[in-house]
Amino acid sequence: MKHPRIVVVGGGAGGLELVTRLGKKLGKRNKADIVLVDRDPTHIWKPLLHEVATGKLDSGLDEVSYQGHSRHNGYRFQRGTMTGLDKENRRIQLGAIIDDDDHEILPERTLDYDYLVLSLGSVCNDFGTPGVADHCYFLDSPKQAEIFRKALLNTFLRHNYDQETQSTRPLSVAIVGAGATGVELSAELLDASDMLNSYGVTRMDRHKLTVHLIEAAPRVLPALPERISAPVHRQLERIGVRIHTDTKVTQADDGGFETADGAHIDADLTVWAAGIRGPAFLSELGLSTQSNHQVMVNQTLQSVDDSNIFAMGDCAACPQPGGKLVPPRAQAAHQQASRLYKNLLAAIDDKPLKEFSYRDMGSLVSLSHFDAVGNLMRSNSSKGLFVEGKLAKLFYASLYRMHQRTIHGTAKAGMTMLVDGINTWIRPRMKLH
Secondary structure, three states, rough: OOOEEEEOOOHHHHHHHHHHHHHHOOOOOOEEEEEEEEEEEOOOOOHHHHHHHHOOHHHHHEEEHHHHHHHOOEEEEOOOOOEEEEEOOOOOEEEEOOOOOOEEEOOOOOEOOOEEOOOOOOOOOOOOOOOOOOEOOOOHHHHHHHHHHHHHHHHHHHHHHHHOOOOOEEEEHHHHHHHOHHHHHHHHHHHHHHHHHHHHHHOOOOEEEEEEOOOOOOOOOOOOOHHHHHHHHHHHHHHEEEOOOOOOOEEEEEEEEEOOOEEEEOOEEHHHHHHHOHHHHHHHHHOEEEEOEEEEEOOOOOOOOOEEEEHHHHHHEEEOOOOOOOOHHHHHHHHHHHHHHHHHHHOOOOOOOOOOOOOOOEEEEOOOOOOOEEEEEEEEEOEEEEEEEEHHHHHHHHHHHHHHHHHHOOOHHHHHHHHHHHHHOOOOOOOOO
């Protein structure tokens, strides 16, 4: 009897958690062939990319090798980028892998499936704003975060030299989008400037760095409750972030951003962290998608076009009672991975699938070492428990530890936590090269 093959495209938080559970349950017992496809060889938890971008998190130490992880968890890994879909023959197309010297590592390939899961996450949406693609940095992937980190370090060094020789102009960074990424990045940038100063890399500290946070909505963190956004706004201003709400960016150039009111926000580095959309190629696969390229699914997480194709996380438009869609958040991807794991087991056994119901467990926002704010255990009838300070920082750190526990198991996650603690003693607090 042929074992079913489950192909999961995208090794983000939800995708990696899903193949880990399926591999342990089915792959190790030779009950199914579990395959993970990703364009990168390693995994970094996406909510921490702003820390990779400032050097606070060393991706070389914290990344998870898919190939190594697959060996211990009962699934197979294939590196590649999905470029096409043949629904009739249940087959996906993978593009060729090219190295930095334009040499082909692997050719175009096809991969058959019995069940396909799209877990490709999301990218920022520049809404076609002129100049953004050419002049702004994005933080949608570890590679982009690392590119920004190197540019940031080089800019600090260059500006420090200018200050020592002739210029007294402050260094400026402008971020468009005051969602969680933009807010957390703005605080991390100020902390990074202090750390670079403490290590003697530059003579600058956060008082010589201007960070502009630009948001088109009336307040920062517009998707979160005001009881969180208000104290975050106050704390950001207290540490020196210049906040521009109700400000629409109309153009980006090599010197900053033009706004709808005719002003120009000058910046040495510009970051676009606004908007959410699925990868554009999803709308070219013959599946029903929304205008932002999210795949339309039923509450069972099955595509509305094909019951053997599932989508989860930020790339999926999953309806909920009342006409709302599941929000693009890490906790939603985690919850969907758990539901999809059970639904795939049910599908293999020809049992009915259950609908996914999103539970908002609250929100946490970290402002580097300065502060953390959030609320926990939200429900339809309760605002939840408001937390801030050290307690909020503890809960925020626990989110990453929970993810590590899910993909590594309790023992290995505990050892990883111990190693991380040791590294804080023997290594610099940030990546300096």
